[in-house]
Every structure is written in C-alpha cells, then in structure tokens.
Amino acid sequence: MIGTLLSGDLPRSKVLSVVMVAILLGLALAPFLFPGTRALNTAATICVFIVLVASYDLLLGYTGIVSFAHTMFYGIGAYGVAIMLDRMPGSWAAIGLGVAAGLAVAVALALVIGLFSLRVQAIFFAMVTLAVASAFMILASQLSGLTGGEDGLTYRVPRVLTPAFKLFQDKLFGVRVDGRIVDYYLVFFAALALFLLMLRIVNSPFGRVLQAIRENPFRAEALGYRTVVYRTVANGLGAGMAALAGVLMALWQKYTGPDTTLSLGIMIDILLMVVIGGMGTLYGAAVGAVIFILAKNYLQGLMGAASEALAGLPLIPHLVHPDRWLLWLGILFILSVYFFPTGIVGRLRK
Amino acid sequence: MSDTSNPAAPAAIAPPPLAERLAAQLPYWIVPAMVVVGLALIGDLPAWGTLTLAGLAMGMMIFVMASGLTLVFGLMDVLNFGHGAFISVGAFVGASVMLALGGWMTAPSLWLNLAAVVAAILTAMAVTGGLGYAFERVIVRPVYGAHLKQILVTMGGLIVAEELIHLIWGPNEIPLTRPLALRGAWVFGEVAIEKYRVLAVALGAIIFLALRWALVRTKLGLLIRAGVENAEMVEALGYRVRMLFILVFVAGSALAGLGGVMWGLYEELITAQMGLNVLILVFIVVIIGGLGSVEGCFVGALMVGLMANYTGYLAPKLALGSNILLMVIVLMWRPRGLLPVGKG
Numbered sequence: 001m002i003g004t005l006l007s008g009d010l011p012r013s014k015v016l017s018v019v020m021v022a023i024l025l026g027l028a029l030a031p032f033l034f035p036g037t038r039a040l041n042t043a044a045t046i047c048v049f050i051v052l053v054a055s056y057d058l059l060l061g062y063t064g065i066v067s068f069a070h071t072m073f074y075g076i077g078a079y080g081v082a083i084m085l086d087r088m089p090g091s092w093a094a095i096g097l098g099v100a101a102g103l104a105v106a107v108a109l110a111l112v113i114g115l116f117s118l119r120v121q122a123i124f125f126a127m128v129t130l131a132v133a134s135a136f137m138i139l140a141s142q143l144s145g146l147t148g149g150e151d152g153l154t155y156r157v158p159r160v161l162t163p164a165f166k167l168f169q170d171k172l173f174g175v176r177v178d179g180r181i182v183d184y185y186l187v188f189f190a191a192l193a194l195f196l197l198m199l200r201i202v203n204s205p206f207g208r209v210l211q212a213i214r215e216n217p218f219r220a221e222a223l224g225y226r227t228v229v230y231r232t233v234a235n236g237l238g239a240g241m242a243a244l245a246g247v248l249m250a251l252w253q254k255y256t257g258p259d260t261t262l263s264l265g266i267m268i269d270i271l272l273m274v275v276i277g278g279m280g281t282l283y284g285a286a287v288g289a290v291i292f293i294l295a296k297n298y299l300q301g302l303m304g305a306a307s308e309a310l311a312g313l314p315l316i317p318h319l320v321h322p323d324r325w326l327l328w329l330g331i332l333f334i335l336s337v338y339f340f341p342t343g344i345v346g347r348l349r350k
Numbered sequence: 351m352s353d354t355s356n357p358a359a360p361a362a363i364a365p366p367p368l369a370e371r372l373a374a375q376l377p378y379w380i381v382p383a384m385v386v387v388g389l390a391l392i393g394d395l396p397a398w399g400t401l402t403l404a405g406l407a408m409g410m411m412i413f414v415m416a417s418g419l420t421l422v423f424g425l426m427d428v429l430n431f432g433h434g435a436f437i438s439v440g441a442f443v444g445a446s447v448m449l450a451l452g453g454w455m456t457a458p459s460l461w462l463n464l465a466a467v468v469a470a471i472l473t474a475m476a477v478t479g480g481l482g483y484a485f486e487r488v489i490v491r492p493v494y495g496a497h498l499k500q501i502l503v504t505m506g507g508l509i510v511a512e513e514l515i516h517l518i519w520g521p522n523e524i525p526l527t528r529p530l531a532l533r534g535a536w537v538f539g540e541v542a543i544e545k546y547r548v549l550a551v552a553l554g555a556i557i558f559l560a561l562r563w564a565l566v567r568t569k570l571g572l573l574i575r576a577g578v579e580n581a582e583m584v585e586a587l588g589y590r591v592r593m594l595f596i597l598v599f600v601a602g603s604a605l606a607g608l609g610g611v612m613w614g615l616y617e618e619l620i621t622a623q624m625g626l627n628v629l630i631l632v633f634i635v636v637i638i639g640g641l642g643s644v645e646g647c648f649v650g651a652l653m654v655g656l657m658a659n660y661t662g663y664l665a666p667k668l669a670l671g672s673n674i675l676l677m678v679i680v681l682m683w684r685p686r687g688l689l690p691v692g693k694g
Contacts, residue, residue: 066501116681123429123641124681126501127633131674134630138670264626268509275502318517327513334506337499338492 005196007203011283016348020283023290027188031181032173038297044184046293047191048249053273054198054285055241060271061279062202063234064214065118068267069129072136073110073239075261077102077246079140079147082256085155086148092158095251102243110239114232137262152257161186161251187248194244199282201237210234214280268326269296272333278343287344292329300325377688378645381652388660396540401659407547409655410554411616415609416632416639416647417561418602424578424642424691426595429497431504432485433606433632435511436478438625440607441614442519443477444470445526455529463529467615474611475604482603486596508626515622523621526614550612557605558648565644574598578642578691634673638680640687649688650680 003010011017026033030043056070080102084094117128141150159165165179175181201207209230212220217227250256260266269292277288300322307317318324340347365371385402392398419433447470448455454466489507493499527533528546535542565571574594577584581591613628614620635654639646654673661672668675680688 060498064498066498116678119685123497124637126429126431127637128677131630131634131677134627135670135674142667142670268505271502271505323521324513324517327510327517330506330509330513334489334503334510337503337506341499 007196007200009199009203009282011349013345013348016283016287016345019287019348023286024192030188031177031184032175035175040180040184042293042297044187044252045249046290047187048245048252049270049273049289049293050286051191051194051198051248052242052245053270053277053289054195054282055238055245056270057274057279057282057285058198058202058210058241059234059238060274061281061284062207062214063210063231064217065231065235066126067129067235067238068126068264069110069113069133069136070238070242070270071262071264071267072129072133073106073242074246074249074266075136075140075256075258076106076109077243078250078256078261079153079246080105080243081247081250082153082155083146085157085250086153089156090158095158095247098250099244099247102247103240106239106243107236110236111232114235115228118231118235119228133262133267134264137258137264140262141258148257150258152255152260154255157183157251157254183252187252190244190248194241195282195286198241202282206230206233211280272329274343275333276329276336276343278345278347280342281345284343284345291344295329296325377649380688381649381656384653384656384660388656391664392660396542397663399541399543401663402656403543403547403551405656405659406652407550407554407616407655408658409652410551410558411609411612412628412631412635412654413648413651414554414557414612415606415628416635416651417557417644418598418605419632420636420639420642420644420647421574421578421598422595422602423636425574425581425591425598426494427497428490428494429500429504430490431501431629432489432507432511433504433602434625434629435485435508436482436603436606436625437610437613437628438515438620438622439481439511440474440478440610441620441624442515442524442610442622443607444474444611445524445614445620446519447473448526448529449524455527458530460531463531466529467532467611471608471611474607478607478610479600479604482600482606483596485603486599490599512622512625519622523619526618526620528615528618532615546615550616553612557608561644570594570597631673634677638677638687640684640690642691643687643689646687646689646691 011020027043027047031040034040034043052070052074056067059065059067059070077099080100081095081098084098084101085091088094113129113132114125117124140147143149147153156162160179161183162179165182167177167179167182171177202210209220209225212223212225213227213230220230221227246261249261253260273288273292274285275288276291277286278284303320303325304322306320307322310317310320319327336343342349388402389395389398392401415433415437419430422428422430448466451466451469454462457463485507489503490500493503532546532549535544537543563571565575573584573589577589577591577594585591609628610625613624617624631654635647635650637650638653639648639650653676657672657676658669662669684690
C-alpha cells in the first residue's frame with residue numbers, strides 16, 4: 001500500500017523515514033498542533049515550496065539541467081489565478097480558468113525555450129533562462145493594467161476559503177475551524193497529491209531515461225533516446241508543476257506580486273533548498289524546503305538576538321545581523337556542493 | 351583527383367566562391383547594417399547620432415565585461431556566474447576611490463579629473479584581479495569539467511560576494527557623480543555628444559584593439575587561441591594550460607572590474623545587485639557572439655547596445671524584450687552563435 005503510494009521509492013533510511021513521517025504529520029496536523037496565523041502561514045508556505053522545489057529537482061537533480069526561469073513559471077501560475085480572481089471575485093470558475101490558462105502558458109513557454117536552447121548546448125540553457133526570466137519580471141511589472149504592476153494584485157477568493165466561513169459551529173480540539181483552515185487543507189492535500197504524482201513520474205521508465213541523460217547524455221542518445229525531446233518534455237513538466245505550486249500560493253496568500261512570485265531572490269532560495277536537501281531525490285526537496293523556510297522564518301530572529309548580545313564586539317555583530325543570513329546560507333550552499341553533493345538526504349541514506 | 355599523382359606541383363587551391371566568402375564575413379556587417387537601418391527608421395539625424403553614440407558606448411562597456419567571461423569559457427570550459435560579482439566589486443571599489451579623491455573629481459582641471467578616474471580604475475582592476483585569483487583557487491578549481499557544479503558553485507560565490515558587499519559598504523545604493531570634466535555634452539548644431547560616452551567608446555575600442563593585438567600578435571595570445579581550439583593538444587606540446595587559464599581568469603576579472611567602474615559612472619548609481627543585472631546582458635552578448643569568441647563578443651555587444659537604444663526610442667514598449675528577441679533570432683540563424691570557435 002505505502003509502496004504503491006510512494007511508487008516504490010521508499011526513503012531507504014530509518015532516520016529519513018522518521019523525518020518524512022514527522023514532516024507529513026506536522027504539516028497534516030499543523031492547524032491543531034501549532035495554532036496561530038504565523039505558524040499556519042509557515043506551514044502553508046512549506047507545502048507550496050515542497051511542490052515547487054520538487055518540480056525544480058525534476059530538472060536539476062533528475063535531468064541535470066540548470067534553469068533560472070523556474071520562478072517565472074511559478075509566477076505564471078500564480079498570476080493566472082490572480083488575474084482571473086481579480087476580474088471575477090470569489091468565483092470557483094475563475095480559479096478553474098486561471099489554472100487552465102496558467103498551466104497552458106507555462107508549459108507552452110517552457111517547451112519553446114527548451115526547443116531553441118536545449119537543442120544546441122545544454123549550457124546555453126542556464127544563461128537563456130536567466131535572461132528570459134529577468135525580462136519576464138520587468139514585463140510583469142510594466143503591464144500594470146493586467147498584473148497590477150509593482151503593487152501586484154489583491155483579490156477575493158471564494159467564501160469557503162475565507163476566515164468568515166465556519167465549517168463547524170463548535171471548536172474542534174480547541175481550534176475554530178474556519179475557512180482559513182479549509183484553505184490550508186486544500187493547499188496541503190493538493191501539495192501532497194502533486195508530490196506523489198512527481199514521485200510516480202521520476203520512478204517511471206520516463207524518469208529512468210531522464211536519469212540516464214543526466215549521467216551520460218551521449219550514451220543515452222546512442223541507446224536511441226532523443227535527449228532533446230526528453231529534456232524538453234522534462235522542462236515542460238517541471239514548468240507545469242511549478243505553475244500549479246504558484247496557483248496554490250495565490251490561493252493561500254490572496255495576493256500576487258512580482259516580489260513574492262517572480263523575483264530572482266526566490267529562484268536562489270529554490271536553488272539553495274534543492275542543493276541543501278539533496279539533488280536527485282524528491283525527499284531531498286521536501287527536507288530542504290522545510291529546513292530552509294523554518295530557518296528563514298525563525299533563524300533571523302535568533303540572529304537578531306545574537307547580534308544584540310554581541311553588540312560590543314567589532315565586526316561580529318554585523319556578521320550575525322539578521323539581514324546577513326543569506327551570507328551564511330550561501331557559504332553552506334558552496335560547501336554542500338563540494339562536500340555533500342547528495343545533500344542531507346544522500347548523507348542519511350549512506 | 352589526378353593531382354595526387356604529381357605531388358611536386360600541387361594544384362593551386364581555388365579560392366572559394368564569392369558567395370561563400372561573403373557569407374563568412376556576414377556577421378561583421380551586421381553592426382554597420384544596424385546603424386544604417388537605424389537611420390532609415392529613425393529618420394531624424396540628431397536623434398540618430400545621439401542614440402548611435404549611446405548604443406556604441408553601452409556596447410563597448412558590455413564588451414569589456416563580457417570578453418573575460420567568453421575567454422574563460424573558451425579556454426577551460428568554465429561558465430562563471432560569479433563574473434557578476436567582479437562587476438559589482440569593481441564598481442564599489444572604484445566608487446570608494448573616487449569618493450576619497452573627491453577634491454580631484456570636482457577640480458576644474460581635466461587632468462586631475464582623469465587622474466582620479468584612472469586611479470579608481472587601476473585600484474578596481476587590482477582588487478578584482480586579486481579577487482579573481484582567489485575565486486579561481488577556492489571556488490572554481492575543485493569543479494573543473496562538471497558544468498552543473500560550476501554553475502551552482504559560482505552562483506553561490508555570487509550570492510556570498512553580494513552579501514559581503516552589503517557587509518562592507520552597507521545596504522544602501524551609492525550615488526556616484528562623474529568628474530567635472532566628463533559631465534555634460536558637446537553640442538554641434540543639433541547633435542549633442544555626451545562627453546562621458548565618447549570616453550567610454552574610446553576606452554572600449556582601445557581595449558578591444560589591445561586584446562586583439564595580444565591574441566593575434568603575441569606568443570601568449572597564440573597559445574590562448576590554441577588552447578581555446580584544443581587545450582589537450584597545447585598541453586601535449588609542453589605548455590601549461592593551467593597557468594594560461596589562471597592568467598586569463600585574472601585578466602578577465604580585472605576587465606570585469608574595469609567594466610564595473612565604467613558602468614557605475616555611466617549609471618551614476620551603484621548597487622550590490624548591479625553585477626547580476628549586467629550579467630544578464632553579458633550572457634546575451636556571449637551567447638549571440640558564440641561562446642569563446644572575442645570578435646563575436648565584440649559584434650554581439652555592439653548589436654545589443656545599439657538594439658537597446660534604437661528600440662528604446664522607436665518602440666519603448668518593446669525595448670526590454672528586444673535583446674531577448676535578438677538572441678532568439680541569432681540562435682535560430684546560427685545555433686552556436688555568430689562566430690563560434692573550437693569546442694562543439
């Protein structure tokens with residue numbers, strides 16, 4: 001049963017299994033275990049980023065191509081829903097239309113980019129995607145009639161997903177089950193389903209071909225697999241998944257703007273999560289996302305306290321200043337590429 | 351094949367047909383063609399003159415920054431995302447020197463002004479060259495031959511460098527005013543020629559000519575070009591390609607620093623993110639020109655500079671996508687760039 005659900009790709013390590021079960025239970029029961037808006041927000045962000053990072057791992061870890069346009073696809077998904085909900089506030093039809101439009105645009109764009117840049121040299125791809133993504137971000141902030149420009153869009157979701165809605169009259173385990181929690185469970189189950197679907201994809205024969213291409217593209221081509229086609233399809237799949245993650249984020253935040261969906265900063269976050277968690281395994285994406293987002297939300301507070309405690313010393317307070325947290329993660333990132341190329345999960349599985 | 355029987359008198363090699371020779375030269379004619387088409391489309395001579403100068407200045411600056419990147423790739427197959435960090439660091443170091451020499455910058459003497467700028471440029475080049483050496487040692491060396499790791503690690507280096515800039519120079523952007531003699535423009539009739547742009551074009555042209563001279567006329571340049579074509583063969587002939595590579599890496603980083611100072615003076619504002627933003631233009635140029643090719647890089651840089659300025663005037667809405675469009679068109683026409691070299 002569990003084997004089928006996980007497509008035969010079990011964690012293969014006791015510690016990792018415990019960690020994965022803890023993450024699953026923690027997220028499944030988050031509204032009851034950690035009440036409070038901030039905690040729930042963190043949990044929902046983790047759910048969305050698990051999908052987003054796993055879809056990036058599909059490209060980076062499984063196929064071995066580096067894309068810097070992943071946030072663009074994430075943003076397309078988010079903006080699809082946001083624009084539709086902005087035009088038709090609070091309707092489910094808008095969400096459906098937005099999902100369809102976002103998915104179609106993201107996949108089509110991914111296939112086009114893939115076809116003209118993966119065709120020649122895979123190394124072009126990293127540069128081309130970086131250029132396209134940055135142009136897209138400027139485009140999104142310039143088309144202010146459609147996207148709300150720099151300010152982004154704030155919109156109304158269906159009433160079932162708003163705090164005004166009450167699922168039960170009474171409290172459940174001391175928590176009032178309102179639309180916010182319904183929204184959380186929508187995000188959670190969608191994320192879980194998408195994660196399991198991706199697990200299915202990477203463990204299918206198609207996924208094996210992707211891994212073969214990563215290991216040795218020349219040999220894969222010699223065996224009769226058209227590497228360009230497989231890489232392009234993987235790129236399209238990753239883009240589609242990223243767009244769906246964007247949809248979930250748009251439904252959760254009820255706000256979509258260039259800084260929260262399209263910025264290069266998020267791209268770098270995704271890169272850090274994949275590498276620290278472990279490339280080439282979807283569990284790594286999950287572990288990386290959880291650690292990174294918890295660190296981002298709570299480590300900065302810790303660093304602020306440390307910075308104040310060490311205020312008298314030269315330089316050190318600046319080094320542990322909350323704004324410098326990316327410095328430490330960057331160093332951790334470089335070290336993990338050198339010394340733990342398989343990330344945390346690879347270590348645990350050894 | 352009757353000639354083979356008589357090796358003493360080899361047949362003169364017939365020159366290739368004219369059409370073929372013209373096709374090989376085609377990439378070099380794109381920039382003049384763009385200038386002419388620009389004139390036809392804009393139709394207004396003074397505006398065209400200003401835009402062309404601005405485009406050439408922008409192109410020259412991008413070329414200075416991109417040349418190092420393309421040579422490093424050509425020689426050692428290393429794609430360095432950290433190149434953007436050298437641009438930022440160069441700009442910040444240059445700005446610090448110029449702010450420290452504030453008296454020289456505002457003095458009403460061209461020579462003092464130029465001395466301040468030259469001091470800033472030399473300091474920036476020394477610092478970024480040294481930084482490049484350290485970067486090559488610590489970050490790039492362990493990941494030769496693995497593209498994926500190179501991209502990841504150099505990107506990590508870029509993040510760390512950007513954070514260190516914040517740490518040293520503070521989180522705010524720094525406004526930078528040009529020295530007195532380089533402000534303003536010369537006006538001939540209706541054509542306004544901005545002084546700083548002339549300097550940028552001159553500096554860029556000097557660097558291109560010097561680089562070309564070094565690559566074509568010196569033994570070192572010969573070895574570098576041979577290394578780009580086939581590094582293993584050069585190694586087999588007894589030359590240490592590694593030393594060449596370190597040299598090129600340091601020189602490329604120093605050029606990035608120089609480009610950073612020029613770009614900072616051009617924009618008159620420097621931020622820690624500017625390296626990454628310019629890096630995107632640099633990548634487009636390098637892809638258009640063909641990875642590893644200095645001439646291609648030069649042509650590509652001028653094309654990007656002119657394209658950005660012409661479309662900015664003709665169709666401002668299109669301006670930001672114009673460079674991407676240019677890249678797509680070039681890649682469809684020549685999938686390996688305009689003037690590809692060596693490795694396939």
